[in-house]
Amino acid sequence: xxxxxxxxxxxxxxxxxxxxxxxxxxxxxxxxxxxxxxxxxxxxxxxxxxxxxxxxxxxxxxxxxxxxxxxxxxxxxxxxxxxxxxxxxxxxxx
Numbered sequence: 001x002x003x004x005x006x007x008x009x010x011x012x013x014x015x016x017x018x019x020x021x022x023x024x025x026x027x028x029x030x031x032x033x034x035x036x037x038x039x040x041x042x043x044x045x046x047x048x049x050x051x052x053x054x055x056x057x058x059x060x061x062x063x064x065x066x067x068x069x070x071x072x073x074x075x076x077x078x079x080x081x082x083x084x085x086x087x088x089x090x091x092x093x094x
Contacts, residue, residue, distance in 0.1 A: 009077060012056045017041065018049050022058065022072055023081050031067040 013019050017039060024030070024038060035046045050070060053059045060073045072078055 008056060009058070009074070009080075012052060012058065013077065013080065015049070017045075018053060019081070019084075021046075021049055022053065022077060023085065025059065025070055026072050026078060026081060029062075029069045029071050031064075031069050033067075 013022065020039065021035060024035070030038075032043060032046050032050070035050075036043050039046065050059065054061065054070075056074075058072060058074045058077050059070045061068045061070055063069075072081075
């Protein structure tokens with residue numbers, strides 16, 4: 001395992017907005033405008049987070065007419081997010 005690479009991925013996913021963006025994109029490849037609506041943050045902030053995810057190789061952009069859609073292309077990231085979504089939150093058991 002490349003510990004530096006793995007640590008970098010976890011660091012990028014450690015930001016709640018980026019983790020939410022990746023989770024949303026795994027279900028529905030969408031453009032910046034839809035992400036702004038879903039997350040309730042400015043377009044410039046969404047773009048900054050997308051750039052970080054893209055630079056790390058987690059996302060790949062795809063042109064769809066005038067829109068740019070993003071796809072999660074890193075299988076490790078998909079596995080991490082899927083695992084997190086399936087795991088119960090500690091202390092939330094009834």
